[in-house]
Amino acid sequence: MYDYLIVGSGLFGAVFAHEAVWHSKSVLVVEKRAHIGGNIYTENIHGIHVHSYGAHIFHTNNKRVWDFVNNLADFNRFTNSPIANYKGEIYSLPFNMYTFNKIWGVITPEEAREKINSQREAAGITEPHNLEEQAISLVGTDIYEKLIKGYTQKQWGRSCRELPAFIIKRLPVRLKYDNNYFDALYQGIPVNGYTSIIEKLLEGCEVRLSCDYFDHRAELEGLADRVIFTAPIDQYFDYELGTLEYRTLRFEQEILNGTSNFQGNAVVNYTDEDTPYMRIIEHKHFYPGLELDEDLTVITREFSSEWHKGMEAYYPVNDAKNSRLYEAYRELAASRCPNVIFGGRLGEYKYYDMDVVIAKAMELAEKIIA
Numbered sequence: 001m002y003d004y005l006i007v008g009s010g011l012f013g014a015v016f017a018h019e020a021v022w023h024s025k026s027v028l029v030v031e032k033r034a035h036i037g038g039n040i041y042t043e044n045i046h047g048i049h050v051h052s053y054g055a056h057i058f059h060t061n062n063k064r065v066w067d068f069v070n071n072l073a074d075f076n077r078f079t080n081s082p083i084a085n086y087k088g089e090i091y092s093l094p095f096n097m098y099t100f101n102k103i104w105g106v107i108t109p110e111e112a113r114e115k116i117n118s119q120r121e122a123a124g125i126t127e128p129h130n131l132e133e134q135a136i137s138l139v140g141t142d143i144y145e146k147l148i149k150g151y152t153q154k155q156w157g158r159s160c161r162e163l164p165a166f167i168i169k170r171l172p173v174r175l176k177y178d179n180n181y182f183d184a185l186y187q188g189i190p191v192n193g194y195t196s197i198i199e200k201l202l203e204g205c206e207v208r209l210s211c212d213y214f215d216h217r218a219e220l221e222g223l224a225d226r227v228i229f230t231a232p233i234d235q236y237f238d239y240e241l242g243t244l245e246y247r248t249l250r251f252e253q254e255i256l257n258g259t260s261n262f263q264g265n266a267v268v269n270y271t272d273e274d275t276p277y278m279r280i281i282e283h284k285h286f287y288p289g290l291e292l293d294e295d296l297t298v299i300t301r302e303f304s305s306e307w308h309k310g311m312e313a314y315y316p317v318n319d320a321k322n323s324r325l326y327e328a329y330r331e332l333a334a335s336r337c338p339n340v341i342f343g344g345r346l347g348e349y350k351y352y353d354m355d356v357v358i359a360k361a362m363e364l365a366e367k368i369i370a
Contacts, residue, residue, distance in 0.1 A: 001223050002028045002206075007213045008230035010038025011357045012344035014201035016228050019365035021204035028223060029205050032212040035195075036202060038230075039314070040354070042193030045255065047290075048298050049193035050283045053314075054249060055267055057189060057286075059182040060355030066186040068358065072197045075188035078286055081179040082267035082279075086146045093269065094172035094181050095139050095147070103142055109175035116140040134165035138173050150273035155304045156247060156317070164319050189286050226368075230344040232313055233329045239309075241328050244349060246313035250303040252277075260294040277301040316349045341368070 003025040006013040014036070017027045035041055039053040057080045060066055069075070084091040092098035100112040119140035128134035131152065135144040148168070152160055156167075172181060180187075190197055213220060213231065221227075229236055234244045256262055266285035270277060281300045284290065307313055316322065326349040333342055343364060345352050352360070 002026045003224065004028070004226050004228060005030070005220060005224035006205075006228045006230070008038060008344065008346075009033075009036040009198065009202065009207065010230055010344060011040055011198075011354055012347070012361045013038075013228060013230045014198050015358050015361035016343070016365050017205050018201040018203075019362060020369055023365075023369045025369060027205040028220075029202060029207045030211040030213050030216070030220065031207065031209050034210050036207060036209070037195050037198040040194040040198070042195050044193065045298050046296055048284050049287065050253070050298050050300070051194075051281065051286070052253075053251065054300075054302055055279075055281050055286075056194060056354065057182070057187065058354055059184040059187040060353075061185050062355055062359055063186075065355045065358050065362075068362070069190075069197065072200045073190035073192060076191050076287060076289075078189045078266075078288060079187060080181040080267070081265070082181060082269055083265055084147050084151075084269045084271045085275075086150075086271045087274075089146075091147055092179050093147075094174060094179075095143060096174040096179065097177045098179065099143065099147075100175075103146070112175055128165045130161050130165055131163035131168050132160040134168045135160065135171075138168065138171065147271045149271075151269055151271040151278060153273060154276075154278050155315075157304065157306050167318075191287070225339065227340040228364075229340055229342050230347045232346045233326070233333065233342050233349060236340070236342070237329060237332060241332065242325055243309070244325055244329075245317040245319075245322050246307035247304055247315040247317065248307040248311045249314045250305060252301040252303070254299050254301075256297050256299060258295055259297060262297050262299050277303050313346055316345065316351060318350065322349070 004020050004027045006017050006027060006029045009029050009031040013029060017029055020027050040056050041052050042049045043052050057078065058069065058075065082093045084093050091102060097109065097112060100106050104115050106112045106115060116139060119142065120137050123136050123141060125133045125137050128137050135148045149160055156163055172183060232244065262282050263280060267279055267281055269279045279302050281302065283298050333340065341364065342348060343361065344357060
């Protein structure tokens with residue numbers, strides 16, 4: 001009945017669906033949630049586009065991807081400049097000269113570099129073997145203890161000494177006075193929220209919401225020539241080789257009446273271990289210049305916890321053990337189900353930014369759609 005069955009209506013599946021329909025292919029999209037969009041779903045609450053599953057700021061150096069999304073939506077000029085709250089002390093993120101000045105009193109980049117080097121030498125680190133050593137090598141002991149250690153251990157649920165060094169290599173460190181978190185040519189958030197983008201991407205597709213693929217597998221498998229699968233790859237095989245590890249998130253949303261501005265910034269990270277949540281998002285700040293009710297704002301507290309079967313999987317734990325298990329599943333998929341393509345964060349068990357997800361979905365479409 002269909003050329004493609006797409007499992008999941010998140011960014012990867014929706015972009016592929018769009019490209020397939022453009023090539024006159026018939027597409028069925030099944031989504032277990034009651035809404036489209038996966039984790040980039042945004043909901044309009046009192047005129048505020050609320051990021052229901054955590055902050056999503058679009059950023060890229062890929063002009064082709066930037067042009068692609070701008071054909072789907074108007075983007076605002078939002079620049080991501082989060083701040084860190086450590087026991088009531090406020091620090092700039094990403095780590096830059098404002099951060100170094102407040103924590104050490106240094107003025108010049110050379111002074112900051114000397115301070116970092118001296119703390120790395122004092123820690124006796126030559127070749128970092130774990131996240132703690134990598135962090136100290138990048139920013140020194142003081143910043144690691146205040147702004148990295150507690151936040152990271154809350155995020156991953158384990159000691160920084162047990163985490164691989166590569167996790168923190170994505171962290172921006174700048175020896176200049178620059179609070180822009182993303183060093184990207186293009187950055188912003190769709191003015192009407194991300195859901196509007198997914199709606200346009202899925203035009204021309206049949207979409208079934210509240211439809212869990214695993215509850216209807218026997219029926220769905222015979223409906224299409226090929227399957228694009230964006231759910232967890234180990235779940236597809238009923239965890240036959242073992243269970244991959246993930247981190248999950250929990251969100252506590254609150255509508256605050258009587259205040260127009262709760263924290264003065266879109267994202268505030270809480271980096272001490274005693275605060276149970278990782279960060280607070282105040283959604284109206286994602287939309288600079290938006291005229292909103294002056295007596296209301298919406299905030300979300302974000303908590304991280306260990307994942308168990310039946311929970312939403314957000315972040316793959318890409319340590320050596322899980323990477324080996326993923327490779328085993330990938331080989332199993334290649335040998336057993338050649339008509340199923342696994343894509344996106346969960347299908348490929350890899351952390352991807354949104355622009356990379358789009359690029360990979362477009363590349364897949366170019367490769368396999370005749």
